Amino acid sequence: MRNVGEIDPPQRLLMGPGPINAHPRVLRAMSADLLGQFDPEMTTYMNEVMGLYRPIFGTENPWTFLVDGTARAGIEAALISLASPGDTVLVVNFGRFGLLLSEIFKRIGAHVETVDAPWGEVVPLDAIAAAIERVGPKVVATPHGDTSTTMAQPLEGLGVLCREAGALLYVDTTATLGGMEVAADRWGADIVTAGLQKCLAGPSGSAPITVSARAADHIQRRKHVEQGLRTGDHDDGDGIIIGSNYFDLGMIMDYWSDKRLNHHTEATTMLYGARECARIVLEEGLATRFARHTASGRAMSAGLRAMGLRLFGDDRYRMTNVTAAYIPEGVDGEAVRRRMREDFEIEIGTAFGPLAGKVWRFGAMGYNARKHKILITLGALEAVLRAEGHRSSAGCAVDAALDAWNGI
Amino acid sequence: MRNVGEIDPPQRLLMGPGPINAHPRVLRAMSADLLGQFDPEMTTYMNEVMGLYRPIFGTENPWTFLVDGTARAGIEAALISLASPGDTVLVVNFGRFGLLLSEIFKRIGAHVETVDAPWGEVVPLDAIAAAIERVGPKVVATPHGDTSTTMAQPLEGLGVLCREAGALLYVDTTATLGGMEVAADRWGADIVTAGLQKCLAGPSGSAPITVSARAADHIQRRKHVEQGLRTGDHDDGDGIIIGSNYFDLGMIMDYWSDKRLNHHTEATTMLYGARECARIVLEEGLATRFARHTASGRAMSAGLRAMGLRLFGDDRYRMTNVTAAYIPEGVDGEAVRRRMREDFEIEIGTAFGPLAGKVWRFGAMGYNARKHKILITLGALEAVLRAEGHRSSAGCAVDAALDAWNGI
Structure with missing residues (x-):
């Protein structure tokens, strides 16, 4: 086994349903x-x-x-x-x-x-x-x-x-x-x-x-x-x-x-x-940590909606740390994931079973449930969707997410 | 849970049957x-x-x-x-x-x-x-x-x-x-x-x-x-x-x-x-690595024998990387292990089942199958045995091990 070099993975931002960074x-x-x-x-x-x-x-x-x-x-x-x-x-x-x-x-x-x-x-x-x-x-x-x-x-x-x-x-x-x-x-x-x-x-x-x-x-x-x-x-x-x-x-x-x-x-x-x-x-404190995840989920949802995506599932019972959005008609979901990974080093999630090929899943959990990572992910996704010919995005996803993060 | 500090384990030399360093x-x-x-x-x-x-x-x-x-x-x-x-x-x-x-x-x-x-x-x-x-x-x-x-x-x-x-x-x-x-x-x-x-x-x-x-x-x-x-x-x-x-x-x-x-x-x-x-x-090479373990086992065995300890088991089938020696009569095996750990930061192994309390086990494997670690362990053991009142040690275990390592 030649040419197996020192470990040196790319620094991906893992914004899928886990594992995360x-x-x-x-x-x-x-x-x-x-x-x-x-x-x-x-x-x-x-x-x-x-x-x-x-x-x-x-x-x-x-x-x-x-x-x-x-x-x-x-x-x-x-x-x-x-x-x-x-x-x-x-x-x-x-x-x-x-x-x-x-x-x-x-x-x-x-x-x-x-x-x-x-x-x-x-x-x-x-x-x-x-x-x-x-x-x-x-x-x-x-x-x-x-x-x-x-x-x-x-x-x-x-x-x-x-x-x-x-x-x-x-x-x-x-x-x-x-x-x-x-x-x-x-x-x-x-x-x-x-x-x-x-x-x-x-x-x-x-x-x-x-x-x-x-x-x-x-x-x-x-x-x-x-x-x-x-x-x-x-x-x-x-x-x-x-x-x-x-x-x-x-x-x-x-x-x-x-x-x-x-x-x-x-x-x-x-x-x-x-x-x-x-x-x-425990250093962060459980209440602070849960609030951070709640704000993250709110920001992610608001940003996805602002770019015209429809969320999957019952709003009342949505987890705070992972959000699924329908892949818009005419958009190749896997091509979007590939561009996200190759152009932005960001991983977003695919789906299983009855949702396979129908939704993407966006995680914002643990170390990644942070404002800037959510804003970066949404900005990247908006750009990729435009590049893939999706017309409904109004270019304001990041602003909507920031407002939602801040509880506005 | 207060006062749980940053991880900071002591640097033990793990010369038991595993885990090792x-x-x-x-x-x-x-x-x-x-x-x-x-x-x-x-x-x-x-x-x-x-x-x-x-x-x-x-x-x-x-x-x-x-x-x-x-x-x-x-x-x-x-x-x-x-x-x-x-x-x-x-x-x-x-x-x-x-x-x-x-x-x-x-x-x-x-x-x-x-x-x-x-x-x-x-x-x-x-x-x-x-x-x-x-x-x-x-x-x-x-x-x-x-x-x-x-x-x-x-x-x-x-x-x-x-x-x-x-x-x-x-x-x-x-x-x-x-x-x-x-x-x-x-x-x-x-x-x-x-x-x-x-x-x-x-x-x-x-x-x-x-x-x-x-x-x-x-x-x-x-x-x-x-x-x-x-x-x-x-x-x-x-x-x-x-x-x-x-x-x-x-x-x-x-x-x-x-x-x-x-x-x-x-x-x-x-x-x-x-x-x-x-x-x-694979960088070391399998043959070199096996030879290093063989030399380690030979040195450990020779050193233990030189301090008057009797080895356990059939010489013909002994593993190269772990050696068991009988605890001499009148010596408290656990007291020796404790002194090895507390005075020398070296862990040696206890035993199970029919051998419980009867033998110590000495590992020299992987990163620890190295000349100096074996010599250090044997020198420490010889000192501890003297301190515990064991009289049969002639004080030449390290020399015997070095000769055995070198194939003399």
Whole structure:
């Protein structure tokens, strides 16, 4: 393998639905020297990570830690630790990530029921309540924000419904944690997971997770059965065993607890990154950070509308950090994305499933949820649309976005 | 969470069985700017990674890529993609990591048979051959080097036996890749996996993997069934479906192929690190690198013996990069490790299972398989042992190690 040179990526401005540009402080923290995984300095960092992520998740849960993998690893660890083969589960499905939850549950061998909304809408709480009553699920699972549709599912009151029905509640906040309010305790969520690569402004590869006492009890009971499996005095055919070693939250919790039982070799550099992401979030303050994302979403929406683009989805439930706009008739969406990348070094997002080829998605999250990056993106897009023959743009998108940012 | 300061770990010299200190170039490469996961520059980097790891694995396999997680994630992805529930599998078990392979297979629902050697020995090829004949396994799985016992299992000829028996062969080279020769093609291995945190001199969190054409066919056939699952026109109760989305190698291969089908968000920073690890290995040259590890193991062994310590395990099969020595009678092994860390900032390894409390493990791998680091470690250990009242040390360990390094 000749001619593989030193790493030297172009400096793209990543204004799609994620991954986005990491905060430079996060990347610098990740260049720190490694430590052994039972080094007292390392376990101190682990305890700090647990403490840092509690307020970010809106929780007092002692079990707040990291899964070593991307956001999807956190999702799978949560679902496989909550649901056993044969369990009935209910998925709140309003986009691609509801489909993902269903698929993972099916692979686990669970019986999956869904309560659905069309793409661009959310599921009303009373529809979820009716589905819980009808289905009697052991686990209810929902995305918070689903970047595929740009919708954020309202979650107030869902935890109470789940507890009344004896169901465990899982929430995927990959796309919202650190950008929109996540309130694990107030929601009554049993497991909440995320990733670094969106509003937390880090690279993909570490999945923050929080686990309620109720879910921890459930997992510890399953773990007890597994210990039998490991020592050989257990018939392993009963379906209670967690079907993964890597994603067995009970074993991972034993490593993050004072017991410090060995599991895998902790991904130290990613832990350093996750720690720095959280430090930056708490230094800025959650309220300030959410307000910055709200202003960003408002500015992006106003700018897109000002250039004559129609937004996708229900305004009332739009995520603050990602906005989808219809590709105007006669415009080649991929040609626009290419020009944005090649002429301006700006990445905007394509779309999936029923929206493939119909909308672009514009992210303004984490380190990129900043006024100048939104203005630059809108100005570039307006120029590219003109170059691609789109006539409806009035050339005032940047001004409209600036006014919206300033709340005018 | 107040008082969580900037990351500032002590500079420990990590001379245990891993993780070890990353090469500084690797950590610097990881601070490069992020890219979108379908950016042409990003997919170029992915293709380069594939090309870089082929010679390191000793393979021509097109399917050579990364799993996003620690070494253990690579192991689980391999096993869950090869074995289905109910399959009979054979594990070559000569230490802790054979037990891990067995445990993961059991969680998958496979029927596990083992062919065993006592800790400190390896399994003779004819014993494996007899076990294959007796068991008729669908998959044979073995560690290459097992750091728990410091033994390296000879693998020449095993692939032929597996092919004759219609079995797929999996080899875990976490502890050896980049330090001892790995010859996936010559061994006839179908999947080989590793991690960065040992001889590749990177941080834990990315798992290089190579997949033979035969294994890829097997996985693609399973994937076909899953696509039915995803589109809903398939009865998902037949046990052929891979029980994990995150570890479904078929889907990960679709992302690394020219199809570039979306799966999870690639852990870009870890990919940058894995790429730099491989560049450094190939710049040094495999033969030079293996010779450096061989000299390191020889020097470490000679030094330990010169201070009167008895080594654990069969000399003929000792890994070159990690050496275990019995803790002398009357010496508190943990007190020695603490003094090594506190007085010298050097980490040496403890042990597991039947060896817990009985041996220390000394790693000299990757960036740390260097003369001065071995001499420094031995000199420090000799001083600590004297301080702890160990009388048998003649004070010549460093000289003996230097002679052994130089082949005298």
